[in-house]
């Protein structure tokens with residue numbers, strides 16, 4: 659079973675903070691760490707750690723970061739034939755601030771990710787055709803995302819779109835995805851409706867379904883996840899843990915949801931397992947470092 663991720667990669671620069679500095683203020687922060695990140699790469703790594711074959715389509719920087727990202731993908735056994743360095747470009751980086759309550763604020767500098775173009779999707783076409791699913795996010799050129807959705811539809815490969823970070827989207831493309839998976843903030847920005855509770859998430863997701871989106875899955879963090887279609891609405895309860903760092907939990911959800919959905923063929927079971935996998939990732943610091951292997955996951959009892 660092979661899945662393609664067409665998307666971003668970043669080096670995460672994670673600072674633990676007591677609070678954000680005010681404008682003009684210098685503030686000491688307790689800790690700093692670096693790690694592999696980027697929404698596309700994170701989702702791909704979750705899949706790979708669960709034992710799925712992964713075709714990664716991304717652009718890395720012509721620098722030390724870019725080389726280490728490629729090395730990391732190779733170490734995880736991914737198909738990296740379409741992980742390409744961009745001459746003269748810096749790798750994508752993400753300065754991240756994690757507070758004492760495990761919440762995060764993230765800046766992204768896309769760098770080489772900006773160079774992933776529709777032509778790169780076409781060049782990978784022969785290999786994409788062998789994949790069961792294509793996963794997309796919004797840390798790359800929107801034209802590339804739309805082209806991949808279009809390509810997936812024309813070639814019968816279902817697409818999961820994670821609209822992160824949120825952007826104004828052309829629904830002519832969103833309607834053609836198999837699953838549309840925003841978090842609460844993204845859903846709020848995309849629909850223009852308030853999303854502060856599961857009930858509000860349900861209302862906003864319904865508006866997307868009325869607009870023609872087939873399957874909306876909303877990740878609700880500590881409140882679980884919600885699946886809304888024209889004929890069905892299911893709130894999957896959260897898995898209660900004590901989080902230390904929630905960075906990448908949404909990516910852990912999407913990677914593991916895809917893996918278990920393809921393996922077991924059932925959306926609700928896949929969401930239940932993805933809630934658990936994502937919750938477990940929040941109990942460990944870092945992004946990809948907090949994602950466990952299938953063996954670790956299936957033997958963890960919590």
Ligand code: RIB
Nearest residue numbers: 668695696697752906945
């Ligand atoms: O979703 C978490 C990710 O967002 C981080 O790894 C960071 O790189 C940004 O892309």
